[in-house]
Amino acid sequence: MVRFTVLASGSKGNSAVVSGGRTRILVDAGLSCRELHRRMRLAGEDPQTLDAIVITHEHQDHINGLAVTARKLGIPVYFTEATHRAWMRWLTPRRQMTYAQWLEQCKRQQAERQAEIDAAAEPACQEDSDQEDPALEAELAAQPAVEPVDAPLPAPRQDPTWLPAVEFFEAGQPFTIGNIDLSPFTIPHDAADPVGFVFSTEGVRLGFATDLGYVTPNVRAQLKRLDLLLLESNHDLEMLRDGPYPWQVKQRVLSRVGHLSNDAAAEFLSNDYDGQAAYVILGHLSESNNLPDLARVAAERALAPRASLLANRLILATQHEPLSSIDF
Numbered sequence: 001m002v003r004f005t006v007l008a009s010g011s012k013g014n015s016a017v018v019s020g021g022r023t024r025i026l027v028d029a030g031l032s033c034r035e036l037h038r039r040m041r042l043a044g045e046d047p048q049t050l051d052a053i054v055i056t057h058e059h060q061d062h063i064n065g066l067a068v069t070a071r072k073l074g075i076p077v078y079f080t081e082a083t084h085r086a087w088m089r090w091l092t093p094r095r096q097m098t099y100a101q102w103l104e105q106c107k108r109q110q111a112e113r114q115a116e117i118d119a120a121a122e123p124a125c126q127e128d129s130d131q132e133d134p135a136l137e138a139e140l141a142a143q144p145a146v147e148p149v150d151a152p153l154p155a156p157r158q159d160p161t162w163l164p165a166v167e168f169f170e171a172g173q174p175f176t177i178g179n180i181d182l183s184p185f186t187i188p189h190d191a192a193d194p195v196g197f198v199f200s201t202e203g204v205r206l207g208f209a210t211d212l213g214y215v216t217p218n219v220r221a222q223l224k225r226l227d228l229l230l231l232e233s234n235h236d237l238e239m240l241r242d243g244p245y246p247w248q249v250k251q252r253v254l255s256r257v258g259h260l261s262n263d264a265a266a267e268f269l270s271n272d273y274d275g276q277a278a279y280v281i282l283g284h285l286s287e288s289n290n291l292p293d294l295a296r297v298a299a300e301r302a303l304a305p306r307a308s309l310l311a312n313r314l315i316l317a318t319q320h321e322p323l324s325s326i327d328f
Contacts, residue, residue, distance in 0.1 A: 002204040002328040004228055007031070007039040009283040010319030014062050014210070016230070017045050020201025023178030026053045026069070027197070027208060030061045033068040043322040047073065052167075052177050054078040057191035057211065058086040067091075067163065076165035078177070080184075082193035084166060091160045171195050185222045187212040190257040198222055204328045206230075207277070210284045213256040215268045226277045227328060230317070231268070233282040233299065234259035235289040243289045259284065262298040269302035275312060279326055283317040292316050 003019040013030035017040065024045070029036060037047045052075055056062055066087075070077050079087065169175050171186040171193065179202070184195040189211045196209040196219065207223045210232040223229060240250055240261075253259050260268075265282065280303065282295050296316060303312045317323055 002202050002206075003325050004206055004230075005040075005043045005045060005325040006230070006281065006283065006317040006323040007036065007043065008319055008322070009210070009230075009317035010285060010287060011061055012287075012319055013064060014284065015039075016208070017043070017050075018180060018199045018201075018206060019045075020199070020204070021179030023180045023201070024050050025177055025180060025182075025199075026050050028056055028062040029053055029066040029069050030064050032065045033072055036065055036069055039322045043325055045325070050075055052076050052078060054177075054182065054197070055083055055087075056196065056208075057189060057194035058083050058090060059191055059211070060090075062211075063087055067160065070163050074164045076167050077163050078167045078169055078175075080170060080193040080195065081168045083191070084168065086192035088161045183222065185218055186216075187219060188214060188216055188257050190252065190255075196222065198226070202328075204228075212260060213258045214260070214264060215272065220268070220272045223272075224274050224276075228279045228281070228326060229273070229277045230281045230283050231265055232260040232284045233262050233265040233290070233295040234284050235261050235286045236291065236294045237261050237263060239291070239294075240286075240289040245288065253289075259286075262290065262295050265295075266298040266302040269299055270305075275303075275306040278311055278328075279313050279315060281315045281317050281323070285316065285319075287319065 001019070003017070005017040005019075007015040007017065008031055009016075013035075014028045015030050015036060016027045018025045018027060026036070031039070040047045050073055053066065053070055055066065055077065066077065169182070169184055171184045174181060174183045176182070181200040183198040183200070185198070187194050187196045187209060190213075191211075194211060196207070196212070199206040199208065204227045205225060207226040207229045209219060209223060210230065212219065212232060223231075235253060240253060243250075245253070269280070280299065282299055285292060285295055296314065299314055303314065306312050315323065
């Protein structure tokens with residue numbers, strides 16, 4: 001059986017579970033470990049059966065619970081190499097230093113180098129002589145033997161970037177986890193190396209494309225012959241323009257590396273989507289700049305020419321509760 005479960009979708013956290021055969025994959029971990037486990041159980045999924053986590057990109061709403069979840073379950077995490085580096089930089093930001101602190105560090109390093117030079121120039125110690133002191137040897141022989149004791153080493157500081165295992169993949173290069181084949185593809189978003197996925201297992205194809213500023217020819221080519229499509233429908237253009245976000249954030253969302261609007265998602269569904277999926281799920285709806293009814297109406301109008309009892313059932317993913325699992 002193939003199963004797809006959206007645990008959360010939105011700016012406060014994103015995660016889904018793809019199951020096929022004996023393999024279960026967590027796609028993104030944007031909620032806390034505890035919340036991810038709670039939502040999986042609500043959806044009838046056992047967190048202990050997860051085999052891996054795959055990450056689309058390093059933004060916090062997609063990786064917030066990643067490290068704790070992976071450690072707790074002892075499972076590998078799959079990234080692109082650039083996304084992994086960006087995630088590590090986010091967890092271990094560079095320490096900022098004032099000019100006075102920099103001068104002090106330079107003086108300290110110079111003093112340490114001078115001390116090393118002075119130590120190297122000193123003559124050999126008298127204890128290095130071949131002459132032995134009989135009185136000293138007799139004194140040492142009279143002392144009772146002491147068993148050496150290994151001093152305990154200080155506990156190492158926990159590395160926030162430590163994971164049980166890390167596996168790298170590349171966009172455009174398919175790979176396999178257990179019974180599930182994954183085809184990652186590049187998406188236009190303001191992250192290090194963001195990707196979408198097509199998951200294939202037991203003859204079922206699931207498309208996953210959120211967090212993209214526009215639908216590129218490459219994305220259109222990937223989202224064909226699907227049984228399920230999860231597509232972003234992030235914002236209503238008028239609500240975003242009149243909404244509470246600062247102007248620079250609005251510019252980012254509207255840009256070619258931002259998020260799909262309702263109109264952009266509808267345009268894809270109307271002009272470039274092949275209409276074959278049994279389910280179309282709208283995801284990543286903004287709570288500040290969108291309304292579920294607006295997203296639904298735009299998508300329904302685009303899908304109207306393809307109305308069918310067996311295809312294009314429209315579902316809206318939410319931020320605060322998991323969707324009912326979809327089985328094939």
